[in-house]
Amino acid sequence: MTRLQRAREAARERGVDALLVTPGPDLRYLIGAGGESHERLTCLVLPVDRDPVLVVPKLEHAGYGELPVATRTWIDGEDPHALVADLTGNAATVALADAMPAMHVLPLGQRLPAARQVLAAPILRELRMRKDETEIAELASVGAAIDRVHARVPEVLRAGRTEAEVGADIEALIVAEGHESAAFVIVGSGPNGASPHHEVSQRRIEHGDFVVVDIGGPNPAGYNSDSTRTYVVGEPAPERAEIYEVLRRAQQAAVDAVRPGATAESIDAAARSIIAEAGHGERFIHRTGHGIGLDVHEEPYIVEGNGLELAEGMAFSVEPGVYFAGEWGARIEDIVLVTADGVRPLNTQPHELVAV
Known part of the structure; x- marks a missing residue:
């Protein structure tokens, strides 16, 4: 079972419908590329009932090389938070990476008003330990x-x-x-x-x-x-x-x-x-x-x-x-x-x- 599959199963066991992981060690653990965190949103959307997708700015897409997940790119002027929200489907509970910047946490909350937000650490730390x-x-x-x-x-x-x-x-x-x-x-x-x-x-x-x-x-x-x-x-x-x-x-x-x-x-x-x-x-x-x-x-x-x-x-x-x-x-x-x-x-x- 791959790390992505283990993360999906661990999320399901905890009643989480989707993991949202921004650049950092958790992302590197899951897909082999950590990326960098800044004002342009990069986010791995890992629902428990569908394939994962990495949302990434188009100007940075080439830097990620080959990945084990599909990608969706966006350009300046588009709304990446709405794209992430759409990819989560009808998630009732989403788990956010602990180090996700507030400048992304708050817009995601606005795009997913019905979803409960929890931390991803209890899920991912069990795998990474x-x-x-x-x-x-x-x-x-x-x-x-x-x-x-x-x-x-x-x-x-x-x-x-x-x-x-x-x-x-x-x-x-x-x-x-x-x-x-x-x-x-x-x-x-x-x-x-x-x-x-x-x-x-x-x-x-x-x-x-x-x-x-x-x-x-x-x-x-x-x-x-x-x-x-x-x-x-x-x-x-x-x-x-x-x-x-x-x-x-x-x-x-x-x-x-x-x-x-x-x-x-x-x-x-x-x-x-x-x-x-x-x-x-x-x-x-x-x-x-x-x-x-x-x-x-x-x-x-x-x-x-x-x-x-x-x-x-x-x-x-x-x-x-x-x-x-x-x-x-x-x-x-x-x-x-x-x-x-x-x-x-x-x-x-x-x-x-x-x-x-």
Whole structure:
């Protein structure tokens, strides 16, 4: 069964008569082309009782290439919202892509006054959470590529260089290893390592600094990497090395706990309990992980309170961290895949603290 067929069946099971999907990862998942969102409406109309159609501006039609769906084009001056409404038939309930711009949501509501509008996420996230063989191959490939980048970080990371200089070199390595682009490059040295979403700055890296390097981006197929390793410039202070070892054990325990039937929150607890037992629970200030695929952050979220049972094909990060505000921080992150009987890490760079 194709992704379009699975989406149609999932919509029918939820009492939805048609899915309306505008450009973004959901569209790319369904038809292999994501497009771009702007004032000219592009929208996949996927009714449960008829063939899907992509409504697309005529001036952009050629850019989509071959597609698994029929297309209907429109030109400036015509009403694409009325065209979408006509293609939905007599739909009583339509599910809209979560990221559909309001400039299209409102006109569609006016053209479909009798239809109830709901979000498409509950339908599509169930499909996108469980990766098929093609998606697994893409994630494995891009995961190996970002591993190769981390293997070369010691070549560019050294005292006296700024975070921005190191980050620029890492960004070039990411692209050189086959990524479409670098979606993010975090080089958090010294006190900046205590800010999980720090990017880069003009701070010069100093001897003794712990440096958090969190990097990733999409490959040409749109599937993302995301991996973090922590480095130290010179010899680490003994106390910090001990805390890092606690973090390493916590991350490994969480990876080891991954299996079908385990809950998302149990993976979070596996990491968090070890850090808390060592007296640093308040230093772990974020969830343990997030799903990954066509989005860097997607379902499932590995966090307390999420009782979702893991299933074969789910892919997500395992990334506990400890952060000492104004001083230093550390994080270890791998992408893992739930297999039929356990777990397959998609990042295999060593977890030990790397001295440069």
